[in-house]
Amino acid sequence: MDAENEKKILVEDTTTTDSTPKDEAEKPAGLGDLWRVYRFADRLDWFLNITSLICSIASGAAMPLMTIVFGQFTGRFSDFAGGSVDPDDFKDDVNQFVLWFIYLFVGKFVLAYVATTAVTISGIRTTRVLRQRFLEHLLRTEIWYFDTANVGSPATQMTTNVTRINQGIAEKLSLLVQGLAMFFSSFVVAISVQWKLALITLTVVPLFFLIIGIGMAIDAPIEAKVTGSYSQGNAFAQEVLASIRTVHAFWAQGRMKVRYDKYLDEAHQYGKKKSIVYGIMSSSTYFCMYGGNALAFWQGFRMYQSGEIDSVGTVFTVVLSVLLASSSIGLLYPQVPALANGAAAASELFKIFDKPSSLDPLSNEGKVPSTCQGQLQVDDISFSYPSRPDTQVLKNLTLNIPAGKTTAFVGASGSGKSTIIGLLERWYIPSSGRLLLDGMDVSMLNVKWLRSQMALVQQEPVLFRGTVFENVAKGFTEAQKALALDEQRRLVQEACEAAYAHEFILKLEQGYDTYLGERGGTLSGGQKQRVAIARSVVSNPKILLLDEATSALDPTAERIVQKALSHVSQERTTVVIAHRLSTIKDADNIVVISAGQVVEQGTHEELITLDAHYARLIKAQNLAIPENDTHNDLSAKEGPMVTDSDDAVERVMTAQTEKSVALKDGKSKPKDRSLLTSIFLILKEQKSLLPAICVSAAACSIAAATWPGQAILFSRLVTTFSSSEPSASDANFYSLMFFVIALGNLIAYFVIGYLSNIVAQSMSHQYRLELFSRMVDMDIDFFDRTENSSGALASILSSVPSSLQELLGLNIFVVLIMIVNLTASSALTLGYGWKLALVMVFAGLPLVTGSGYVKIRLESRLHDSNEVRFRESASLASEAVSALRTVASLTAESDFIHEYSETLSSIVIKSIKSLSVAMVAYAFSQSVEFLVMALGFWYGSRLMASGEYTAEQFFLIFMGVLFAGQAAAQLFANLGSLTRAKGAANYLFNLREENPMIRETDDNKDEGPDFDRTVGIHNVYFKYKSRSTRVLSGLSMDINPSQFVAVVGPSGCGKSTLISLLERYYDPTSGMICAGQQDIKNISPRLYRNEMSIVQQEPVLYEGSVRENILMGLDGDSADASDERLNEAARQANVLDFVSSLPEGFNTHCGARGSAFSGGQRQRIAIARALIRKPKLLLLDEATSALDSHSERLVQEALEKSRKESGCSVIAVAHRLSTIRNADVIFVLVGGKVAEVGTHEELQAMGGVYADMCQAQSLDREA
Template sequence: MLRGKRRGVPCHGDTINAFVAPVNFDEVHKAAWNFLWLAFALFATGYGSFTCFAITAERQMKKMRCECLKHIMYQDMGWYDQRDMSELASRISGDTVKIKEGLGDKLGEALGYFCQFLSGYIIGFSKGWNLSLVMACVMPLMSVSIGFLMKRMRESTARSQKAYAGAGAVAEETIGAMRTVASLNGESRAMAKYPANVAEAETVTIGVSKFVALAFGWVFFLMWLTYAFGLWYGGWLVSKQNQIIPDPRTVLSVFYGILLGTLAVGQIGPNVNAMSSAKGAATALFNILARKSDIDASDMSGEIPPTCEGNIQARDVHFTYPSRPEDPILRGYSLTIKKGETVAFVGASGSGKSTLVALLERFYQPTSGAIYLDGRDISTLQLKWLRSQIGLVSQEPVLFAATIFENIAPGGDNISRDQVIAAAKLANAHDFIMGLPDGYDTMCGEKGATLSGGQKQRVAIARALVRQPKILVLDEATSALDNESERVVQDAINNLMTHTDMTTIVIAHRLSTIRSADQIAVISKGVVAELGRHDELMRLENGFYRSLIELQANAPTVKDGHRPVEEYKRHVLMASEDGHGKALSDRKSSSASQASVGKSIEYVGTVEKEVKLGRIFELTKPQRLFFVLGVIASCLLGFSMPGISLIISKIISDMNLHFAAFVNSGTKDLTPLSTLYDSVANSSYIFFGIAVAILVASFVQTYTFRVIAEKRSQWRWKDITLDGRDISTLNLHWLRSQIGLVGQEPVLFVGTIAENIASGLSDSVPSTDLQERVEEAAKMANAHNFIMQFPDGYQTQVGLKGEQLSGGQKQRIAIARAIMKNPSILLLDEATSALDSESEKVVQEALDKLLAAKGRTTIVIAHRLSTIRNADKICVVSGGRIAEQGTHDELLRLNGIYTRLVLTNKKIG
């Protein structure tokens, strides 16, 4: 404020008077000293203003980000289900920056200019009220214009920020799933989807920019109108020898005071613009801060029992997900689990098996009914204590971008390194961890990208075991492990349950792993349809559990001889030993280092190169007309302010004016920038021997596959061909269009089920019968029935990364997407691992018919050997090499690695 007042000090009238002939050197020296002291004052106040506001804004942004993250983390899961998590992340990072700008130097400058406006007008009215009043008559118009501008900016900022946050979510989702995008040749669709999401923000912001330009032009027009009228009226008053304005010195004092005050109003505009944007951005964040979660994990109230035994009881529980209130999941769910028991849940995908676990952890609140722990309603217990008694290992393991030790240790409080190592040994993770260069200090990468699926799962199991919970929940915990690792982990878990009174809940599709459970609960349509031990349920005629067992018992077994070659053109399968041979989808680079859309998924480091200004100008070619017009207008606007000196020089000989440069209030068109981001200077690279899709191609059709042995840490490839052609000479888009990939962890995109299935189509395919083709693909993948059970059917939103669907449902949609692509080569990387027995059988039959009819080449990567015994060729991968290959019978006669895997598989079964 002091900085603003100093700008209105009435030194200029005295200075001008001192230069009037004859020159009064005493007055000139006095005026010079006044300007010197003014310079020191402006330095001190300017430094203090910018420093204080910058510190305050940075601290406010830090505090706001922490509070927003805290409130988001403590919200209930129902709130998450109805929101896009990527959009929330964009708001925390982007909106808080806007708020910081509005609270920082922009606020300081606005206050300074406001004080300059006040001081200027006070001086003007005190020297000559009549001239000041005439010059100030346009101020109401200027005030109304700026006020209306602020209102429009607040409204537009909220809308544009929401649209840009959605676009940011699309970009994050696409880049995070680049392997899936590349396998679908979906780069062009992703590039088309992003501009579509920013179109609304572009329209809103361009419209507001036009209004802002009009408002600023109107303000400048009024300012210059004020100058012209003031000079004319002041001269008229002097000529009439008015007592209030007796001489030119008074006219100049009044004129300069009003001039500085009016200039301040014009320069407040850009700062007010930033403050209005900050207010609009703050609206969404404060809505988050103001929301009270129905299940608040930060609430330390509630009962804390002295001990936890692990007795669980569900009484007539009904539940509906908040995102799908019309689709009930549990319909009168009742079950009792005694302490120390092992209870297994089986049933079709989406039947509600995992829902009880979510309710037990209090991720959601039952619609009606209650769940009791040791006779106490869990809603009365302290949430932090309740969750500390439960160890959860989910079907899709989630690791953080930290070391392996730091990923295991958060499972409990004050965990020592010895405890982490002990838990890792129980989970059969210690050996592979010690085989890594940095051991337990190895970085896992973004979402565990540097580890294979089985390794991630074992780390997640160790994290659950390290706290020694009273209740252990295994939600398909061993589904990603190879046979030997699964046996060791299962033995360790069984040993742990034998020597402790831990209550264990197992959710599984593979029924051979749950036969020894104390109770087996068969879930169907949201109720417990059957309950009992394995033998008891097998005695039920036409029982659901018995039918599931019979389905798995009829799985493919060892047969003599081979199937006719014409049944499948080629059917190649790969088995891995002890996790040394990774599944293709597990060969990941860090997601932070993945290339942008349209580039190879390769990494060795980001090449940074300075972008020249001429390169940026080149990218503005599509908007060159607007760019040139904007530059010309800006220059004219800048020249107009110094031009006033030519007018005032007739009254004074030396008066300096300062003016803030043209402020670009427009919007950035993001579409042309895609070229810049796709350039070499902003791309990343991986220099390793074999790319995922190319490795697939090298195995299929011609079997030409030769790999040079490992030399230090680098790999090289040689002679990888498809139909006798070197794949490096083939069109990459065509090559990937020939391959259909279904990964171990299915990746779905934000949108409807129909849109996700249809993404398997190429861009050139006509969409006249699109819905029929989508439904046909879904039927072949055994997905049509569960899709039609949703109220919106194929128009059901899947959520971020398919979070609205169960694991089996997501996998079936991914299979339908691959079928929709109609590829010549089909790669199934544990494609049926997430399906229940009945769904797996139906889907496998559909795939078999598809392969037999079309003669496709197929690669199956599997740990379950029962699904690959009838393959034309089986390749056993060990230590990164093909150790054995042949048919099932040929490999058994070798009595090698494959034989050992088969024997291990029989022991597990």
Template sequence: MIAKLRYEYVRSLMRQNAGWFDKNHSGMLTSVLNENVEKIQEGIGDKLGVLVRGFTMFFAAIIISFIYEWRLSLVMLGLAPLSFLIMAFQGMKMEKSTIKEFCNIAKAGSVAEESVMGVRTVQAFNGQIEMVNRYKNELTRGKKYSLIASFWSGMMEGFFFFLLYVFLGGGILYGAYLLKSGVLASPGNIFIVIMSQLLGAYFVGLISPPLMGVFKARVAAAVIYETIDRVPEIDVYSTVGEQLENPKGLVEFKNIHFQYPNRQDAKVLNGINLTINPGETVALVGHSGCGKSTTAALLTRLYNFDTGTVTIDGVNINEINIQNLRKIIGIVQQEPTLFNDTIAENIRISFPEISQERMIEVCQMANAHDFIEALPHGYDTLIGDGGVQLSGGQKQRIAIARTLARDPKILILDEATSALDAQSESIVQNALDKAAQGRSTIVIAHRLSTIQNANKIVVFDKGHIVEEGTHQKLVSLGGHYANLKEQYKWMIAGFICALFRGLELPACGLTFTYVFESFSMLQESPDEMMRRCLNALWIFLGIGIGSWIFQCIGSICYAMSSENLTLKLRIAAFQNILYQDAGFFDNIANSPGKLITRLATDVLNIKSVVDCRMFLVTHSMTSVVISIIIAFFYSWKLALLGTSMLILLAFGEIFIAYKVMSKNIKIARNDNAGKTAIEIIENVKTIQLLTLENHFINHYLVALDAQKTLIKKKCFLESFNNCVAMSFEPFMYGICYALGIHLIHSNRNAPADAFQAITGILLTAFAITMSSSYFPEFVKANSAAKLLFSMINRKPSTGDSNVGEKIDISGTIRFDKVQFTYPQKPNQPVMTNLSFKASPGQTIALVGPSGTGKSTIISMLERFYDVNGGSLKIDGKDIRDLSLEHLRTQMALVGQEPKLFSGTIKENICFGLAYVVTENEIDQALTLANAQKFISNLPSGIETEVGEKGGQMSGGQKQRIAIARALIRNPKILLLDEATSALDSESERAVQEALDKARKGRTCITIAHRLSSIQNSDVILYIENGKVEEAGTHSELMGQKDKYFELIKKQDING
């Protein structure tokens, strides 16, 4: 059932439209999947069985009681309606708190996912502490609501036991009255009624922990089913709609107005009118954020426009079946999304029927075949999460091949060649030009040289089309286009309360013996019998008050202890993850999906044994020890028999526990379903655009099915253990009663002594049975703790980031015969003999084919990895001897794919700073990054929320914010990995000028495929095969007429 629920939830997620995802962050959805489903599994698993057994026992006790003595049963039945009122009130209070608790935990999960998925950016800007604090703040808010729920649980459960003992004492006194008045002839029926109702009511009283689990499961299920039952406005599973057969590709936008659902104050498109004729190539250009990518998103129906119409071949796209629509449209996005599979499977998912020959053909068109064949496993190479094992250019080329494989009638290229080096770009651009023939093509570009040959160029500005025409026509107009060119103290207190609560059952047993002796005085002194039964009432009243007090205090203490412990465990694990080296994340066992899943589920499993359930187990075990001692005191023979049988039961359960624990660890380590679900949630837009919903839901189903065998074996062992524990209790009762009767008959024990010994043994068995229902949780917690603490205790290979020399560097960098291979690819050397030096204030440009080690150089300067051989020195000191944290405060990285985090623009710019910056400093950084203008046009300015992963910003806007984030630090070493690749021409020129100024007085290492941007560098290094093949200034390298010269020639071909 749980697998089915996970399946339906993930399937429903892929059904939702883009506007819904703008409001529901992927991190929160992942948290809901992990934590809410875990709560549901708890609530409908053994907890539901315990509840059913408890209520069955309760009603059976009432029936038996009425059969033997209806008058007394009727008096004691008054407890039943009060019990249900208490549970109803408890459920109402807990539900409110639980909903709020889950909401905050989901937000914390979103922070965790965002951080782990963008961990290199977090590390590069020393943002670990900031993200940990965000995570902690959300968890702390959730903790408050969890404590409120625990308070009401403890208060109501304690109140129930108070009422139980009041009714019990009252029932005994009323039974004595019936005996004295002659209505009853024997006290035997009184004991049957009282013991039956005691056991039934006591079981109901102890169902608070499983009842809490069921209530939480109910709340969790409501959140899950809200998503499952939601039918979006744009339904990818809908079978209705027109099927376009052999479309020609005539696309028309008529008076389109649009604003994003969660940004109603900012209109993106204002009355767009655009026609794209069959076979025509239309380029959309303009400043970042002007509406170009939004126009493409509307054509693929990621969003529905507000007013106007969009048609294909005269058919309104709202009337076309959504799957059919997306199958005739191919899209290559600015930031390519690949999946954790082989290269061949990443291409095949677009068109499953593709032959090997056709696959090779499209890869050759995308200039991907040669580098794929050079890999040890060729097309069967696993590329890791998001294609982490490949360079940016290699990922982009595979994404292009994937699109070409489905031979779409309409092609959308959203900066499709921005990540390619000059050699690859020229070939791929020619291939795309050929691919565009015979199909309608929309090209979104910032680099105008790539679209000069378009049939029509459309210029966007602030949501309007301001110019339209050919390249020559628009240049001649001289308009916009031309311009574009503390937990232990709580646990101890709870433990003490549990010890006192553990005296309850033994005290109850002794009081029953006192009552048993009192009833034997019926013939001799009826008045004395009544007096002693009245004393018993006061004793039970005292037991009830004690139970109420200690239950309430103990529950709160254990809840506080468990919340503090789980908070610390979550934070410790999360923090340690953020400080790990890159090799840790390259390991498939530590994929972001698996880490996020472990962070959610392992802590929940540990929490289950240190919250109110631990309180129940503690006081039950206390009752066991004291009851056994009392039993030995009254009859060592009976006690020895009962204890021997209990020891036999304990050994059996320990054996089963070992088996279950090994199964739990195996299940956790082979959990690919969680990783697959996160990959789906993270890339849902790409999946929808490629119409791969069925492919991925089947892939997820396979991952779920792969675990079913292990889970079934584990469930069988847990069920078998539960059956043995439950059936052992009546079996032991029968054996002990048989021996007791024999001892009384042979005059070896007085009846009262035998009764007390048997009562002690029965209470012991009852307490153990109650505790055994939580046996599976202790086993799961043990398994989870091993996995979690192995994560917490792992030391990164780069060492403690705060240990080492803290020097103010000048910026001298020296690579000396550096050798390096990635930890997961030990047989594929990336650097073989790399040597070069950068002096303070010098700009070093790295050029060369994709995948030859350029980005690796930056990774080593940031110490994501350490060198295997040779040395890397900063200011003459080995980089490993310097404090990593302090070193990163003097460096800044602007990557090819900018990573922003949920929060405002200001918060992203100041991310990771250990000091407060002034508004003037922020303005200066924004001005340098050419971001001031577009930010000032936003309704909330610098306080505008960027959305999850910066999703509310365009690619160019995100890049400029990332540049401002780097410049505000005034770094001594500036690392630029294609820092201007996502910018439009005007912004690129302005930012390039700003970066030229920013480079003065600091060392700069820049990677660029657009060679025009690095011609003024002090030194240009041509990197190939893991070493420097050519070095010199632009003019020097051009004079050599070798590899760099060829690169320049290829790029000149493109203009």
């Protein structure tokens, strides 16, 4: 065929990195992107946000208000120590102070509960709308946009990115506001008490915010690049996981891991740049605030000594306020990275949101005619794909498609046939010319109405997760969707009967309610095709578009379906694209297209008479059955022939019977390890990061020592101030010690900020790669499970490592600081005064830890359940976007949006109920310290009144417990993210325990196959794990060396299962498959697969160049094959001329799933990939089904020549019998066993099943 002609249909790669516009890629991320998320909030959300804001501010101000009470108490104590107040009055005054603490407890509890609950509910509700609108935006975007844009993985966008956004506008934002409120309230209190001293200490605040602002401005763009790299990596990973059979067939797991690792390494390199930012930002902020403490004490003493401040209580109110402002940084700082991450994630989403759609399928714009006759006219159409505007696919094409008639398009692969379908569906807009429907330009018609008048069945049918009924019902019109369920089921059954699908559906375990896997993967190709046809005819469309609609059907099923289609085509405009010409010989008009132009048209008889293009195609396909052959009527054999106890029926996996991480034997439940166990196990395996972790832990100890150190200094300063003759040297010394603490924090927090990011980035890289590696190494039945769709696994690849970062990232070091602080402060207080310390610590600590533990447990359960639901919803959305053309042709956008919305709504409802309970425990953990303080004041005052405790003892213990309480509150505030990490760690550990059964081991690694001897299939029985019905029932056959063996039979008889067993995707239930004298179970699967190749019915190409895709057929040691070998494989597959004619030749990008090429071109590249391997056993599963007759003949000749030259054995599964008539032996399968065996001539002479199949496909003998 003409290679130049084929080049015309090339569509540029849809997902390459450099396809993203530069201005879009370089647009910096900022907090503005995060705030834009609030445009998805409704009035209730705004009410909740404003309520939360007010309560967060009030909650944050509670602790600074305590300093007023504390300052007054210090003043009264000074009076008591000076003898101006008697013990009884002192006790009465203290009792009043205690009541104030109780009031603060109640207020803090209510405010913290309302603030956190309100903002969390609002965040969940807002991001629910965000997820829904994001999917809606993708489905409303014109299809050609995806030919050049990079939208990453929808699963990643809707799980990890939206989760980060949710944290940024909910949980983390609330903590940030409370921290800021505490920070500013502390200074407000200080100013109200002594404005001059307060203003002096405030000099550090502008510097503090300047550092934070600059740090976030630098961090956000870096984080956006990290997020972008991960998004591209996840898109690639999803592509790999969706085609895992091809990856396993070519033992390409290692190469896929290397390619995926390149995306991870790019993100890692970007991520490491954040280390210096985090180090400087964290150390500088803590240094500023602790330096402010030193300044406050130093200046406060000078002002007190000079008489400018007349009360000790005033000084300590101001100083304690400054101390609290410092401690608030512990609440503020961990939230900064979360906001940066949220902003980067929002930036990723808004790059897509900001692209307006120029062709909205859900818009009400455009005319909606009252009737549709179905008269189509192509008027002088020229067309070039948007990504290749200089290359014309159609050239001034003019064509009339009469209403109620069948028009067939035939021609070479890549001639522009499918492009016409794309223009009719308005996936693309013509460069010039018009498309008319009933005389009206389709550009003036409403898009949804136009598509609803058409029904499309594509060459590679796409089904969706859901039941058979739900899949067929996707083709309903709006009027049909409003019918009663019983009536809908009747319509579905009638459509399935017309499509010859009813019988095999009834044999499924749940009939029409049987759940299908991702992309309908639990059905065979023929069964998927029939369900897709039923989905198309169920709406009784005016126009039927059939793009190789019966290519996957066996001859008998094809003939019956053709009769059904002929019946439903009556009084309906039907456009058929076909390579198998037997399917269109009765068309009213046959149009032969070449190089984007019509070269001839007419009826079958008229074109035969011309003896030109069409006649040559006919002769190439004729099976030339002898005139004197006689055949029985097929109708008597239809029942037994369609024996769908088949591979597809048995691959149906029921979600109800499996857990999300079920082990191989299905008996063990996934383990649920505790948070501490998870941390220990992760630490244990991070030997390379252990030095950084140990240094960071040491720095945490220094930072944590700050708090008990401050308690000691504070108590000493109280003593100094309360002295009858205050010592300036002591005050200066202790102030200097506060500055030393500031210097210690400068060093400690730089180390923590810098190294924690190094650890986090390394862990993210490591665990993303490990998860992907383990996933691609899993047995195929792992991917058959409903919860392991490619979208769900892509979501896990993103969310689990992100959560695992929390275990050893910044958050864990913050938690460690708080634990050391809590422990050290408690120990210090017990050492200085055990009576008061015992009361305060052991009365308060169980309350704090108990409430915190309850909160963590509740949050952990909620997170685990939500993770599963969000993965399922992301999988649904990802499936819809990956099959956008099918969704558009069905006008099913609203259905998917509604289904997705319903799924999200159920998550929101369950989450709100759980959160309402969990937040009670959280609010109590945040406020109980006031009760502890009340108790401490009451009991401590009595100990001081009795002279048992000194002022220094009381204040040291009180401050120690105060700081310990602060640590406990911040500890449980930050532990929320660790609960997510616990669930992620459990997923990883459980996945590790699920080892694939089909793998290379020490015992088999040197055991290779002997394909120079007979490949034997001996009495093989097979059924899929969760099913009781057998697929293969005692199948036996021998394949001799260098033999061409064909396997034929009705769709669903077990042909594809046989290929799967030969590829060792599965092992037989019983029986044996031998390569020579060895059971293939005892052979290394790597060595076994390296000796064989497969070309599947639906060819899979990967994002990357043509060269990379063909070289994937080689093992790792030969991946750098010579150009000569590459060219030879391409020549044998009849694709060399086409590839050479492309501007970039073998370096041309294939696009995601090979979307840059037509089906026939993809198939030939896949054949080249198989042939470059020089296999000893070649498996062809409908390998030439997508090729035109000319290409098919050339490829068949090349395969035959290759077989004879190399001596390889060939096993071909075929429906198009012309491709296997020269086979050395043909096995006819019926019901999972061999029904007939022989050569083409021998089977013809039998006049049985095979002969009837040949008769169904033969063309007019006169041709």
